[in-house]
Amino acid sequence: MSPPLPTGFRHLVYALADALDLVGIDDVGHGKRVGIMAAEVAEVLDLSPERRLFLFELGLLHDIGVSSTVTHHHLVTEFDWQGAQAHCLTGAELLRDFAPLQAYAEPIRYHHTPWARLPAELPADLRQAANLVFLVDRVDAFAAPHYGDGSLLMSTGEIRAAICQHDGSYFDPALVAAFLQASRSEAFWLRLEMRNVQACLADRLNEPDQRTIAMAELKQLAGIFSRIVDAKSAFTAQHSLGVSRLAGLLAGYLDVTPEGREQLEIAGLLHDIGKLRVPDEVLDKPDRLDARERSIMNTHSFETYQILRLIPGLEEIAYWAACHHEEPGGNGYPFHLAAETLPLEARILRVADIFQAMVQDRPYRHGLPASEALAFLGDLAAQGRVDSEIAATLGKHLDAAYAAARPESP
Structure with a gap:
């Protein structure tokens, strides 16, 4: 236990x-x-x-x-x-x-x-x-x-x-x-x-509180909240679980400790919790978001941080989850962090988030084949927008990554 x-x-x-x-x-x-x-x-x-x-x-x-x-x-x-x-x-x-x-x-x-x-x-x-x-x-x-x-x-x-x-x-x-x-x-x-x-x-x-929670229970609770977030839109069904599984898989290949891997999987389950504040009509829009809608959407990772950072003991999980849209070149959000300040776990989460979203079926399109999603990640890596080592690691284990990213796939 x-x-x-x-x-x-x-x-x-x-x-x-x-x-x-x-x-x-x-x-x-x-x-x-x-x-x-x-x-x-x-x-x-x-x-x-x-x-x-x-x-x-x-x-x-x-x-x-x-x-x-x-x-x-x-x-x-x-x-x-x-x-x-x-x-x-x-x-x-x-x-x-x-x-x-x-x-x-x-x-x-x-x-x-x-x-x-x-x-x-x-x-x-x-x-x-x-x-x-x-x-x-x-x-x-x-x-x-x-x-x-x-x-x-x-x-x-x-x-x-x-x-x-x-x-x-x-x-x-x-x-x-x-x-x-x-x-x-x-x-x-x-x-x-x-x-x-x-x-x-x-x-x-x-007030005194004698109740405690173990890591396994925290992961189960994180899974509950990921289901709430993913149920918000037909476009995001199973997204958080897929990101969590893929992030955990990549972390194992990149020699993250078992404890760190488990914490990263929890961060994956909770990374989009801030989307609960995004109006349904913005989250469900199948077309490109306009500038106002994009600014609303871009608040979600900071909202995630504001919620999770208040939980003693979850500071690292909160930071990793908040940074899943940060880019190594410093052009991501919400903090615009440079590569040298981005933890490995946050960089893994970013790659997992992008790949999962691309291969997942959405109401308005089928998911991309794994090879096409990998090629897109390669383009992002060349532009300094994702970590190239992590993208390459995913490419070396493409079949396993694809299976992890699509929890309900055959």
Whole structure:
């Protein structure tokens, strides 16, 4: 069994919750606000500290099945809609086999199911958790139009009344009563301002946390998040897994240590996590991006860095992942690093990212044959845009590289 990483489990969960909130584009606090409100209502219910923590973290992760900006727009602008259950089922499926977060799977599955329609056989604590998150999730949807203009405190009566309209149908009456009690104070609503949300997260991170995560579990969690990113667009399905596998393969040929290879595979799984903040219409555009769209796309590697660098023990992984668009000639992004400052692992990741994208089938084209993709890499190497040694290494093992880059190929 691999040893625990030098990071608290809470740091990892909270940093990855930041990734989930990127889907909101300009509104990047939805999950955190849901978690804060769930914990506040749980305190009124006099639940144990352990249960309050569980509900807080459930709030952080409840939208783990959402990667589309279109779906997020539905979530914050409509009380209910026909496709609301899809992301709940996806989220539950993602976590069902991941032991450290398995307990969140069933509440996530039912967090958009009205109270009156919850299966009777569900345990009481699961029903409570799912319905509480549903309630405060809808509170946040009602409050969303008021966060930016300072009108929230003037709108709390209207929001509370809207929740009461669904007492006994969508929401458990006991939870509605607890919410009404908790939300009587201005403090309840002021905690939802972004600077206060960040202060709450910082306070939580300073609390003792005995939970740890091993490298194997981190890799499994990275795989979950790669599936979220790749599900954002039909153009990127299986991309992160292919990059991870190919990067690991090349690292082995280039004498990277087994530990470094495993870390690089994790970086490959997470390298595009910043794309969660790229609007669907930009990511899904089959034609050449215009200057504005390209500038939006080019933010994603820095967003990846901003998320991963906050996790103690993952500093190298964060840097490698952030540098997967850096070019040895210094013309890449987001840092414009010169070749001598680019770690080998980052250079490997860049080659793996380009080759995988070229050989992968996309909705608008078939993947290139391995020989054509290799020729293109050779041209880039001649221009100083990728590491020539790594490109040559891939060429020496072309069949194995092609197989690694296409996880679902025969």
